[in-house]
Amino acid sequence: MKKVFVNGYGTIGSRIAKFIKDDSDIDVIGIGKHSPDEKVQHAINDGFSVYVPEDKNDNFKDYNISGSIESILDNCDLVIDASPGGKGFLNKKNIYESRDIKAIFQGGETIFNSNRVADVLFNSRVNYAEAFDKKYVMQGSCNVTGMGRILNPLREKYADKLTRIDVTLVRRWADLEQTDKQIDDTIEMTENPHHGTDVKAFFGKDIPIFVRAIKVPTRQMHLHIMDIRFNENAPTSDEIHELFKNEYGIAILWRAKGTKDIRDFAESTKFNFKDTNMLHIHANMTTSIGDTIQLMYSDDQTGLVIPENYMLLQAMLFQRDYKDALKRTEKLFNMDEKKKLLEEHFSKKD
Numbered sequence: 001m002k003k004v005f006v007n008g009y010g011t012i013g014s015r016i017a018k019f020i021k022d023d024s025d026i027d028v029i030g031i032g033k034h035s036p037d038e039k040v041q042h043a044i045n046d047g048f049s050v051y052v053p054e055d056k057n058d059n060f061k062d063y064n065i066s067g068s069i070e071s072i073l074d075n076c077d078l079v080i081d082a083s084p085g086g087k088g089f090l091n092k093k094n095i096y097e098s099r100d101i102k103a104i105f106q107g108g109e110t111i112f113n114s115n116r117v118a119d120v121l122f123n124s125r126v127n128y129a130e131a132f133d134k135k136y137v138m139q140g141s142c143n144v145t146g147m148g149r150i151l152n153p154l155r156e157k158y159a160d161k162l163t164r165i166d167v168t169l170v171r172r173w174a175d176l177e178q179t180d181k182q183i184d185d186t187i188e189m190t191e192n193p194h195h196g197t198d199v200k201a202f203f204g205k206d207i208p209i210f211v212r213a214i215k216v217p218t219r220q221m222h223l224h225i226m227d228i229r230f231n232e233n234a235p236t237s238d239e240i241h242e243l244f245k246n247e248y249g250i251a252i253l254w255r256a257k258g259t260k261d262i263r264d265f266a267e268s269t270k271f272n273f274k275d276t277n278m279l280h281i282h283a284n285m286t287t288s289i290g291d292t293i294q295l296m297y298s299d300d301q302t303g304l305v306i307p308e309n310y311m312l313l314q315a316m317l318f319q320r321d322y323k324d325a326l327k328r329t330e331k332l333f334n335m336d337e338k339k340k341l342l343e344e345h346f347s348k349k350d
């Protein structure tokens, strides 16, 4: 059995830990907390051993802490770092490297410049096997993961016909659980968004993709608006929907008025954390005009990368065959059932 430690128990870390603990080949030996708040007790109540930084131990006297992060890492096969963006790099330098353990980093880190955490940016649909013999790998952010999942099938089918892809990322301001984070009444522009460069990390620098990003005052998912240009007449909308029909982790919806409808449905159907863990193509918005396909899909910001982290962990720890890894991911996440329910609920009206 492989020993896995999840360092950071926020939006992403808590979800990862709660899902992967059900894999009988993995022992989640603990989670790392850095602030002595009520979430420490939540984690303990959830059945996890909680570890804290050695130099902060005294702050956690009110809780039943199992030990220091530094000591538990001495006895660990892989750490999933789910710390706030930029902290993963510091953790790598300060506590992972010297212990010679494998580590997965999240999308708030970078694989460029002197702060890079890894050489590989992972997307299970694009470069699954590349993670097999790597010590450090970064999981793409939710937006980067979403774009990879949409672009790879397009690239496979229309490789020599795609001439240009323009993407506008409409990003959520905060997550549902971040109730202390104020949402400002403004539309914020993002200069030099990292997402295009990140996508090129796995598709190659020559892919003709141009990404713009804005942030809007909502907690209810991201929306990607994509214009895909061809060197001839574009495929029909039906052909595009057919292409994604059997793609894992993509649902095709016709009657969702907005992203909140999808989360509300996820909540009513008791999906874990109100997450769908997938992308939702808003099929009623797809148009084929001349050489261009206009496509819109929403991206479950909190859920999308959780099954991806599990795919990555399986590649790094067990070098599992892709199909086997997907089968095991399905067992933990029930994505096919979620997709079926979503597609039925938001089906096309006759």
Ligand SMILES: NC(=O)c1ccc[n+]([C@@H]2O[C@H](COP(=O)([O-])OP(=O)(O)OC[C@H]3O[C@@H](n4cnc5c(N)ncnc54)[C@H](OP(=O)(O)O)[C@@H]3O)[C@@H](O)[C@H]2O)c1
Binding pocket: 007, 008, 009, 010, 011, 012, 013, 032, 033, 034, 035, 036, 082, 083, 084, 085, 086, 087, 091, 106, 107, 108, 109, 140, 141, 142, 175, 301, 302, 305
């Ligand atoms: N939120 C999303 O929708 C989303 C989606 C995709 C990717 N990501 C990426 O996932 C990563 C985590 O984001 P998040 O939204 O989960 O953040 P978050 O909710 O703020 O949680 C961060 C967690 O990291 C802990 N932490 C603080 N300092 C740490 C350190 N030095 N080392 C280890 N852990 C530390 C925090 O502990 P305390 O609470 O105890 O201080 C907290 O539990 C980021 O790289 C982010 O870009 C986020």
